[in-house]
Amino acid sequence: xxxxxxxxxxxxxxxxxxxxxxxxxxxRREIPYETIRGQVTFRKNHLRDWSTTRILAFKEKHLHxxxxxxxxxxxxxxxQTFLSAFLSQDFCIDYIPVKSKPxxxxxxxxxxxxxGCVCDAGELQSLLxxxxxxCPTGLEGGVAIPHTRVHSEYLFLENFLxxxxxxxxVPFGAIDNKKTDLFFLPCTMDDKLHLYTITRLALMLRKxxxxxxxxxxxxxxxxxxxFIKTEAEFVEKFVDK
Numbered sequence: 001x002x003x004x005x006x007x008x009x010x011x012x013x014x015x016x017x018x019x020x021x022x023x024x025x026x027x028r029r030e031i032p033y034e035t036i037r038g039q040v041t042f043r044k045n046h047l048r049d050w051s052t053t054r055i056l057a058f059k060e061k062h063l064h065x066x067x068x069x070x071x072x073x074x075x076x077x078x079x080q081t082f083l084s085a086f087l088s089q090d091f092c093i094d095y096i097p098v099k100s101k102p103x104x105x106x107x108x109x110x111x112x113x114x115x116g117c118v119c120d121a122g123e124l125q126s127l128l129x130x131x132x133x134x135c136p137t138g139l140e141g142g143v144a145i146p147h148t149r150v151h152s153e154y155l156f157l158e159n160f161l162x163x164x165x166x167x168x169x170v171p172f173g174a175i176d177n178k179k180t181d182l183f184f185l186p187c188t189m190d191d192k193l194h195l196y197t198i199t200r201l202a203l204m205l206r207k208x209x210x211x212x213x214x215x216x217x218x219x220x221x222x223x224x225x226x227f228i229k230t231e232a233e234f235v236e237k238f239v240d241k
Contacts, residue, residue, distance in 0.1 A: 004044040011042040053135050081231040086161040092223040093164035108185045117160045136173030144172050144180045159188045204234050
């Protein structure tokens with residue numbers, strides 16, 4: 001359940017932190033928590049939001065360290081191109097025909113529904129807008145990774161990734177205040193898998209030529225091939241390096 005309450009031990013496991021690291025975050029009030037009858041507790045949905053925002057703000061070394069630590073605990077195997085399994089040529093959109101943030105998110109949600117992987121397009125739209133209101137998902141370099149705060153087999157029938165682009169870009173709340181032209185919509189049925197997915201995407205965008213290759217692609221087929229090739233290169237060159 002998205003409102004599950006976690007103990008400090010459960011929160012440490014969920015976030016892939018040791019108790020010393022988590023206690024430091026609590027002492028510095030750098031993580032959302034509650035004190036109930038003298039015991040520190042955490043709401044899982046608050047931790048999910050905090051951890052996703054924190055991952056996207058990581059410097060490259062910390063992002064790499066999280067990528068290593070997270071995959072020690074649970075599938076998927078970080079030595080594999082697991083994101084490529086979430087993508088198909090039909091999930092690549094070479095031209096998003098709308099410009100405003102709400103319309104872009106609605107368009108992506110509709111496309112996700114059309115894949116047959118989403119049960120309710122309207123709910124997905126609402127969840128994407130809710131996440132943007134909490135904290136914009138636009139990153140540096142013309143990239144955004146819109147995503148939901150809910151990861152459930154009741155909403156998503158399988159894990160998938162949609163990639164879309166708007167030539168020339170549009171304002172999307174990027175942290176460098178520049179326009180965004182590439183959009184990645186990852187949807188998973190599991191919280192931990194969602195964190196792995198966001199981490200892998202962020203690392204690939206920082207350490208490879210993924211963004212440029214997607215921009216240069218002529219059509220959906222070339223976008224798909226560019227992603228598959230780039231993730232394979234990422235695993236070969238950067239995992240365990």
